[in-house]
Amino acid sequence: xxxxxxxxxxxxxxxxxxxxxxxxxxxxxxxxxxxxxxxxxxxxxxxxxxxxxxxxxxxxxxxxxxxxxxxxxxxxxxxxxxxxxxxxxxxxxxxxxxxxxxxxxxxxxxxxxxxxxxxxxxxxxxxxxxxxxxxxxxxxxxxxxxxxxxxxxxxxxxxxxxxxxxxxxxxxxxxxxxxxxxxxxxxxxxxxxxxxxxxxxxxxxxxxxxxxxxxxxxxxxxxxxxxxxxxxxxxxxxxxxxxxxxxxxxx
Amino acid sequence: xxxxxxxxxxxxxxxxxxxxxxxxxxxxxxxxxxxxxxxxxxxxxxxxxxxxxxxxxxxxxxxxxxxxxxxxxxxxxxxxxxxxxxxxxxxxxxxxxxxxxxxxxxxxxxxxxxxxxxxxxxxxxxxxxxxxxxxxxxxxxxxxxxxxxxxxxxxxxxxxxxxxxx
Numbered sequence: 001x002x003x004x005x006x007x008x009x010x011x012x013x014x015x016x017x018x019x020x021x022x023x024x025x026x027x028x029x030x031x032x033x034x035x036x037x038x039x040x041x042x043x044x045x046x047x048x049x050x051x052x053x054x055x056x057x058x059x060x061x062x063x064x065x066x067x068x069x070x071x072x073x074x075x076x077x078x079x080x081x082x083x084x085x086x087x088x089x090x091x092x093x094x095x096x097x098x099x100x101x102x103x104x105x106x107x108x109x110x111x112x113x114x115x116x117x118x119x120x121x122x123x124x125x126x127x128x129x130x131x132x133x134x135x136x137x138x139x140x141x142x143x144x145x146x147x148x149x150x151x152x153x154x155x156x157x158x159x160x161x162x163x164x165x166x167x168x169x170x171x172x173x174x175x176x177x178x179x180x181x182x183x184x185x186x187x188x189x190x191x192x193x194x195x196x197x198x199x200x201x202x203x204x205x206x207x208x209x210x211x212x213x214x215x216x217x218x219x220x221x222x223x224x225x226x227x228x229x230x231x232x233x234x235x236x237x238x239x240x241x242x243x244x245x246x247x248x249x250x251x
Numbered sequence: 252x253x254x255x256x257x258x259x260x261x262x263x264x265x266x267x268x269x270x271x272x273x274x275x276x277x278x279x280x281x282x283x284x285x286x287x288x289x290x291x292x293x294x295x296x297x298x299x300x301x302x303x304x305x306x307x308x309x310x311x312x313x314x315x316x317x318x319x320x321x322x323x324x325x326x327x328x329x330x331x332x333x334x335x336x337x338x339x340x341x342x343x344x345x346x347x348x349x350x351x352x353x354x355x356x357x358x359x360x361x362x363x364x365x366x367x368x369x370x371x372x373x374x375x376x377x378x379x380x381x382x383x384x385x386x387x388x389x390x391x392x393x394x395x396x397x398x399x400x401x402x403x404x405x406x407x408x409x410x411x412x413x414x415x416x417x
Contacts, residue, residue, distance in 0.1 A: 038394065042397055043393075045309070046305060049306030049307025050306050052307070053306065127339050128336060131339060135392065139392045139393070
């Protein structure tokens with residue numbers, strides 16, 4: 001097995017959780033109600049917990065002595081391998097919920113399958129993350145239904161967000177050589193097997209939310225290959241500024 | 252020999268039963284069910300297995316420190332605190348005493364086992380820890396810590412925390 005593919009695969013999982021965690025953290029003190037402030041912060045906390053375990057593991061696989069902090073704080077944009085969806089700006093609360101719903105539904109199916117990975121470390125992290133992700137999906141689905149099947153204004157906003165963010169979902173299932181190699185090694189599940197399960201869940205919740213599923217797109221973003229939208233650089237600047245200005249700072 | 256080993260472990264469990272959760276100070280780490288084993292390795296060094304509740308729970312680091320300090324104070328200077336990720340923690344591991352202490356503290360304990368088939372259908376029935384009424388409603392899936400949700404009693408009108416089934 002190709003060691004570098006293995007590291008890249010783990011980094012994709014780690015970075016997706018880390019970047020989404022950072023985005024959700026931007027809501028702290030700004031959410032529409034205290035309950036949602038706590039809700040989004042709690043999801044962010046779960047995601048950063050997952051990212052820490054995965055980054056630590058990626059550092060071990062790499063074997064160059066890089067810690068979770070080194071990997072989170074000292075890599076540049078093109079070294080981040082997160083899905084492009086999660087770096088998209090929060091927008092309004094409805095847009096954040098749409099983004100969360102799309103990725104929660106994906107992570108749930110992914111972790112469900114990853115529990116049976118031949119990589120025992122990944123299987124272990126997936127089993128924990130699955131329980132948390134299931135809870136996140138309950139939250140984001142419930143809000144999507146309230147907003148979609150809510151007022152004309154709330155429905156318009158979440159439908160607009162869905163129409164806009166939908167193009168980033170193609171990347172979830174666009175398998176490249178890293179994904180294929182991991183499937184061959186018995187480490188990762190086949191994305192083609194996950195897609196119908198994800199799709200069915202999306203349809204079920206959208207129907208209840210009285211939202212229209214956008215048409216599928218052909219173009220896949222390549223966040224997981226390090227090609228990002230313009231938004232990631234700003235996010236990293238915010239996240240990494242302190243560590244890069246005062247390396248090793250602690251308190 | 253076996254009996255001696257058991258006594259020695261019981262003494263450590265006793266020390267651990269005084270280490271409290273920083274966020275829910277009535278619950279010890281033993282009540283929470285996060286201590287998975289107490290044993291000695293081939294070099295006769297003590298190992299305590301600790302499973303974090305939620306992956307990102309910030310209390311985990313504090314708890315690890317408290318466990319180490321308590322053991323050291325009790326004379327186990329070189330005890331190892333091993334982190335176990337698998338199997339993942341579940342609220343089913345709360346002890347019966349832990350559930351009673353939670354309720355007495357004003358936090359509703361998990362309503363039913365995670366494995367219960369009733370969990371497939373909608374929301375659990377959560378009793379108000381203040382007045383005991385079943386007429387309660389969920390305010391938010393998330394509360395003041397990762398392990399709790401926020402509820403309200405429609406009978407006595409008190410808001411309260413609910414320790415999630417997880």
